[in-house]
Amino acid sequence: MAVYAAHLTRTLQGTPTVFQVTAQEALGSTVKPALRKVVEYLAATYPNKCSWCLKWYDELYLLFDCFLQYHYLKHYAASFSESFYGLLRVPLNFSSEFSSGPRLPVYLERASLAALVLVPYISDKVERIVDRWREDDEDGKLGKNTADHLRRAAIRVYSVIHLVSEGVRLVQLARYLMGSARSHSPTLAVLGLALSEAPPQQLPEDEYTWADFIRNMVTGQIGSAVVTFPMVGSLALGAVEYGAFAVQFLRWWESRATHQHTHALPTPPPPERDERALRWKNKCPLCLQTWKIPTVLPVSGYIFCYICISRHVRANSSCPVTRCPAAESSLVRLYID
Structure with missing residues (x-):
């Protein structure tokens, strides 16, 4: 897999628009539920072999997401969704260590990986636990013992934290729109990073590509037509990228078709009230x-x-x-x- 050349300089020129940053966030949030649908189908079709995948889906996705995000951070200095939209992460405070190489500094790379993979995993787990406690509280299942009082307090604290975090995100995005902040999200601001448009990728001169493979097959040079590991890797990553985009397109198309179909139907008469x-x-x-x-x-x-x-x-x-x-x-x- 080709990486950016070592002489590549990283600046904040070409600051992405708010549409680019929100689009990449939407793409990133689509991958997990889309893969879950695939796992649910496999679990329903092959319950004896694949039912455990649905039970441990969060942990399996954590491993998959870790490898995926690490690859993109290592080679493109960006997350999967950021790279898809042609963006990369740049430090707000430049250093010779970063500007002289094709990668983020190691500490920023590891911190970015934790923010992209570990933080969402923990956040989802905590949210599910709090939602279950909230339902139990509304259903009257929580009593007056110490443990239940602590659960009620945790629900209130989580609600306040969630409200404050969403407010901070909104304020940070507003500052980014007005040009007073270079990071569009609080997470990037805490890490000291910002998003910038990535320069065009340059392949090494000796890099063998699929175009070379097809050309050798067409011209009859079968012996020179070889499939290398970087070619297979690029094909797999490309399939993941465009597969995620296809999922977003299908979701938009389904909602559009449902909306049009609903409006095309006549309004049914209200049902009569029965004895039940x-x-x-x-x-x-x-x-x-x-x-x-x-x-x-x-x-x-x-x-x-x-x-x-x-x-x-x-x-x-x-x-x-x-x-x-x-x-x-x-x-x-x-x-x-």
């Missing part, structure tokens, strides 16, 4: 009690307790009232006073 709706007014049709964490099932429109309907849908994949097919991912939380 009157009998279950302000009650969960499953437990016949007042809603706890009211959750609507869009396929039928009935409102249930979250625990009741999530348990039923996982077991039966259908609405308990209308028997229409349903999935747990379609549940919508309602916030009713």
Whole structure:
């Protein structure tokens, strides 16, 4: 794999626009859920062989993301998504160590790797734990013992930290838009890095490429047509890059087609209120009690307790009232006073 030439100088000329930096962040956030869909399909198709992959998906993705990001940081001084959009990371305070070589300083490379891989992994784990505690608290499962009081305090602290972090991100992005900050995100600012447009990549003169391979095959020089490891690596990385872009395009196309299709249909008449709706007014049709964490099932429109309907849908994949097919991912939380 070719790397940038050693004489390459890195400056803050060609500062990327806010559209470039937000697009690369969106691309980076697409890879994990897209791969999860693939793993879910494999687990459903081959449950005996691939079900463990879904159970340990976060850890498997952590290893994959670590190798992927390390490769791009090492060879391109950028993350996977940043490199895809032609960006690279440059230190805000230049040093001879950095300007004389093709890589980031080792400490910045390691810090960038931790920020790209380890921090999101820990953040996702903490968010899931807090969300579970929040649901238990809203469902009345948390008591008055010391451990439950600590869980409630952790929920409040996490909410404050999340609000402050999002506010800091917004302020940093606003400063970047106004030109008063050279880093668009607080993470890059803390690391002392900024994004810059990458210069065109130059291949070494002796680098054998796929163009050479095809030309040798067409001209009949079969003996000279060899496949090297850098060629295979570039093909694999290119497939990952354009595969991620294809996932984003398909998501946009699906949302666009759904939007157009929905607006093309006539508005259906409202359903008539039946006896069951009157009998279950302000009650969960499953437990016949007042809603706890009211959750609507869009396929039928009935409102249930979250625990009741999530348990039923996982077991039966259908609405308990209308028997229409349903999935747990379609549940919508309602916030009713």
